[in-house]
Amino acid sequence: MNIDFTINGTKASVDVPAEMPLLWVVRDELGLKGTKYGCGKALCGACTLHVDGEAVRSCSFPVSAAAGKTVTTLEGLSPSEEKLHPIQQAWIDEQVPQCGYCQPGFMMAAAKLIKDIPNPTDEDIRSNISNICRCGTHPRIIKAIRRAAELQRISATL
Ligand code: FES
């Protein structure tokens, strides 16, 4: 069965079982390796991407639920090749990653957060982002999200 959707601005059509997790499709069928497999049970957040602007845990999201929708992965987060998304810039500025494995999921969850809450408090960040980092980068992630929110506010005024 063919399932059609848009991913990072490009049309995709995949012939896979309807119940296949979107993560499998993104990584193995479409070759986009930025989105990571962690727990496979919607617990860790490593596989977070956006479907129609909502952050979803793609290890537990059937590809059929993405039919006709717009999927964005970390590879498609920046608005253009020349311009980083505020989350990407802040992650660089704050030197967030350690091993890096969990970071794409955190970045996608964080991008959704600052879209919904343009000036989040530390409590907003803690209560809205339940992703797990085994390297313990959470303090830098909180700093980076606040920085990204500031960058986003600045660019909105330009
Ligand atoms: S791999 Fe999807 S939440 Fe852990």
Ligand code: FES
């Ligand atoms: S940076 Fe290593 S798991 Fe988060």
